[in-house]
Amino acid sequence: MNLFNELRRFSQQCSEIDYFVAKALRHKAHSSRAFSVYTSYAIIKLHDAWASRCRELVAKSSIGGCSTLSGIHVPRSKVLKRSEDPVTWLRNNWTAKKRMSANWEPDWHVPGQAIRAAQLLRVENFTTIFNALSAITITDQLRYTRNAVTHALPATYKMYRQTAIGLGYPRNTRPVDFVYFRLGSTGPMLIDHWISELTLCLSAAIK
Numbered sequence: 001m002n003l004f005n006e007l008r009r010f011s012q013q014c015s016e017i018d019y020f021v022a023k024a025l026r027h028k029a030h031s032s033r034a035f036s037v038y039t040s041y042a043i044i045k046l047h048d049a050w051a052s053r054c055r056e057l058v059a060k061s062s063i064g065g066c067s068t069l070s071g072i073h074v075p076r077s078k079v080l081k082r083s084e085d086p087v088t089w090l091r092n093n094w095t096a097k098k099r100m101s102a103n104w105e106p107d108w109h110v111p112g113q114a115i116r117a118a119q120l121l122r123v124e125n126f127t128t129i130f131n132a133l134s135a136i137t138i139t140d141q142l143r144y145t146r147n148a149v150t151h152a153l154p155a156t157y158k159m160y161r162q163t164a165i166g167l168g169y170p171r172n173t174r175p176v177d178f179v180y181f182r183l184g185s186t187g188p189m190l191i192d193h194w195i196s197e198l199t200l201c202l203s204a205a206i207k
Helices: 004-027 034-064 085-093 109-122 127-132 138-150 155-167 188-203
Strands: none
Touching: 004 034, 004 127, 004 188, 034 085, 034 109, 034 127, 034 138, 034 188, 109 127, 127 188, 138 155, 138 188
16 A cells, blocks of 8 residues: 555545536636536535545554555554554544544644644654645635635634735635635636645655
């Protein structure tokens, strides 16, 4: 098992996201509803794809028997008993005072939580994962935009608006329009920038 499979899976998911972005832009001029639906799906899908790959990266690294992109073998974590599931182990060991509920998992899309999970599990490739995930800077932009799309609540919109304003865009910008703004007016669309940065981060995490 090679951790490169996680990068390949993410690339496949991003190809699907690109498809829905293209569909959205084709519908923008004549169907606001279709534009919003396709765009919302692309945002949610990217957020979920990132979270899933972080989860699998940490879990598979702890289970061991896999290799990195550079061919380094990653052995099983010493804290896991034979056949013990890493997520179940995290539920029992995330805090010193109590066990987490049966359906709890770390917020894998948050780099700090994925890093903490890898640290607690004592994965052998922790330094590589830490260096990669701690360097990513755009995950909050994606998270707050996704939250504004899925939860139309004042608190979620507040964080999203702060994100938009911080990047120099009007505070009344809709999330479905926000992701198509170009960095520096002439750079890549924001959603393409997110995909690029997340891909680079995963590549660095599996070296």
